[in-house]
Amino acid sequence: MAITNGINVKCSDIIGAGGIRNVLIRTWTAADVIVYTNGPTAHAISSIKEGASNATWYNYEFKQELPSLTVTASKENGSTAYECSLNFMMPEMDNVKSAVLQQLMDTCMMVIAVGNNGKAYVLGVSQKYSNEKASNRNQTYASMTGAEGATGAGINDDNGWTVTMGCKQWEAPRIYNGTLALYTNVGSGTGTSTTT
């Protein structure tokens, strides 16, 4: 693609806070409908739905100021691959955390990491080289690429699981700019969110 736009940097870009505010994860389904937005100033996803219904995401809370998203792009010949990695720390290794890890092990996922700057970064949902007829046959989904559990040694050490969600895709992670409703079942213990 030819270059048609430069970029401006505004005050709000500079004062945007680092770190991650929310981590949302869901499993790809055969009914998923994704609306991509492409253009000179947009590389986004405007809607993620499960058929005609809102898509449900599960909230994974974590210890603050520990999660981070890193994206590393590398180009070989004409192909540029983006390795995306999101890690977050679930404090205290207990029964519930282990059960959650079991669920993450063998499923094809998509992830939204909402930054403290308010931007919602989507991993595992990309249009480049996606299956043209069946969204769930997209092979660029996210998976749990690592989990490290540690009790620590000292009494004041952390005890918990650090989970790494990764994906390889051939476009930069997109911003979700559709409607994202966080904690739609607040108070129920296992929070869920929705995209529409």
Place this chain on the structure above:
Amino acid sequence: MAILDGMAIDCSDLQAVGGTRFIAVRKWGASDIVQFNDTLHTITLIDEAASTGATWGVFESRLESSSLAITGANEGKEFSTYECTLSWFIPGITTTQFASLYDFDGECLMAMVIDNNDAESGDPNPSLTFANNKVIGVSNTLASQDGSNAGGFHYTTERTQQWCRLQSVEGGTGTAFSDEIGVTVTLVAKQYEIPRAYIGTTSIDANGLGLTTGS
């Protein structure tokens, strides 16, 4: 043929990406009709019968695991021999997959390989065209053929001796839990011309597993 021009290499050529977008395979049929454009070195029509489009099966593979290799050799004769090898990896080893692969056994095949260059590498929009394709097992140089069909050569499975065939299925379960389980399928075609591009009509069906060429 006189050499009238050389060739240029521009930026877009250098941005071309590797791998295949998908692979379509079909069996040769006794009534197949194929039209060639020898000036452009293309195939303009592949029909199952007069005015009847040809149906292909679309075989998906794991991303970045499929390739087409072409090896041409000339031994001082007026023709060159092109060995075309198409291989792709199918993860899983399920009964359904094996049943599908078993259809290749002992059959005379043609295969179409669509590569990833129908859209620019920086353009995330999937291309709606399949222009960057190569067909193996369908050639018009030294092929046995029956030219009785008006408008195109009429091939029969028995007489065109340059079809594509299943060469190997290699793979297995692996041993460790983290090993790959799956098979690499290899189709080969020996022909006496470089694989042609199919430039006729192409359409994909709703579930993405069937492709139709021609009428």
